[in-house]
Amino acid sequence: MAQNKKEISITVELDDNNIPEKIDWNATDKAGEGIANCKAMFLSMWDPEKQDTLRLDLWTKEMTKEEMKVFFHQTLVTMAETLENATEEEAMAEDMRDFTAYFAEKMEIVE
Template sequence: MQKKEIKITVELDDKNVANNIAFKADDMPNVDAVNCRAMLLSFWDAHNKDTLKLDLWTRDMTVDEMKIFFHQTLVTMANTLHNSIDDERIAGDMRDFCDYFAEKMEIKE
């Protein structure tokens, strides 16, 4: 059995607000830890049929960056949904929502 490790480091200020978020993974051997301004982490608890979430962002994360971050996350979720349940119809509906979201947030390319 193979194991991989992902390490997430969060630096907090004296009010427990994130100053910096960094991650490093075993699959990134020649790369130093990558600094980020935001992260969304979800785990599925099968026993309780519940999602465990950890959502963090730094004070440096701008509103415009957050809009783009959410849009890109939603697009990725639509792709993951398609790959995991192989339902093009519902994944397409989600992609349509992503287009709508981008338009409403005024980030449409």
């Protein structure tokens, strides 16, 4: 049985229309002290019983479209790295990296 545990907490403050106004998070092994604020998050979890992905995508009212484009790009880059690390699918990860470069160009994101 695992003796080491980590905890992640996420608090979302909503307006009267259930639109996120503030997203705070903390983790037991997060760098730095205290609660951190963010404007957007993508959380994906694998349900082994249903063989399906559960996801939660949130962003605050203050998240600009330009910030969202960069956030998407950086998330796609990270997904390519994770795919390669988790599956050793180097060729597909490289294809994903090619797409992220295309994405950045089309979204006019400076790398």
